[in-house]
Structure formats: structure tokens, C-alpha cells
Amino acid sequence: xxxxxxxxxxxxxxxxxxxxxxxxxxxxxxxxxxxxxxxxxxxxxxxxxxxxxxxxxxxxxxxxxxxxxxxxxxxxxxxxxxxxxxxxxxxxxxxxxxxxxxxxxxxxxxxxxxxxxxxxxxxxxxx
Numbered sequence: 718x719x720x721x722x723x724x725x726x727x728x729x730x731x732x733x734x735x736x737x738x739x740x741x742x743x744x745x746x747x748x749x750x751x752x753x754x755x756x757x758x759x760x761x762x763x764x765x766x767x768x769x770x771x772x773x774x775x776x777x778x779x780x781x782x783x784x785x786x787x788x789x790x791x792x793x794x795x796x797x798x799x800x801x802x803x804x805x806x807x808x809x810x811x812x813x814x815x816x817x818x819x820x821x822x823x824x825x826x827x828x829x830x831x832x833x834x835x836x837x838x839x840x841x842x843x844x
Contacts, residue, residue: 723782734773741765742763749762783833783836
């Protein structure tokens with residue numbers, strides 16, 4: 718029996734990444750606040766939004782899922798670091814939802830990368 722677990726993980730992470738784009742690309746006040754506090758407004762907000770869109774698309778394509786997961790890990794590592802160093806866990810009274818979502822996204826992306834590690838060019842065959 719074929720398992721759909723990896724596909725569900727990929728779609729879940731892609732949805733998380735892509736649904737946040739409306740906040741970044743429309744300059745939502747919460748997004749502007751976060752990137753201003755991080756010293757990355759406005760260019761960082763747009764560039765990270767484009768990177769998240771790219772990661773989301775890569776995750777949806779089976780052959781490039783590893784690249785999407787790796788890009789997501791890089792992006793979310795930065796987000797988690799910013800939360801822990803400059804922003805704090807709670808942003809504008811959200812109860813830590815944004816931080817929690819980042820942690821979940823990081824973990825799921827790590828699992829996706831492990832599942833698709835053999836697809837990584839050159840080094841994938843060794844794993």
C-alpha cells in the first residue's frame with residue numbers, strides 16, 4: 718500500500734509558507750512591525766516572502782521537495798533565531814502562535830528533508 722504521509726507533510730508546509738505571503742506582500746501591520754524590529758523592513762520582508770514562495774513551490778514538486786525543505790529550514794531557522802533574540806516568543810499579543818508555527822514548520826521540514834534525502838544531487842546517494 719502506498720503511503721501519502723510525505724505528500725501530506727509537503728502540502729502542509731507549503732500551505733503554511735504560502736498563506737503567510739499575503740501578510741508580507743500586502744504590508745500587513747504585524748508583518749511590518751516584525752521586519753522593522755528586525756531591521757529588515759521593507760526589502761527583507763519582500764525577499765523573505767519571495768524565498769518562502771519559492772520554497773512552497775519546490776515542496777509541491779516531488780523531485781524538488783528536498784530543495785524546498787532545505788530552503789524552508791534555512792528561512793525558518795532565521796525566523797526562530799529572530800524570535801529568540803530580538804522579537805520574543807509573543808508578537809503583538811498572539812500568544813506565541815507565530816513562534817509555535819515556526820517550530821512546527823521547522824520540524825516538518827526536517828522530516829521532509831530526511832524522507833527525500835536520497836533525491837539530493839551528488840550527496841543523496843550516500844545517505
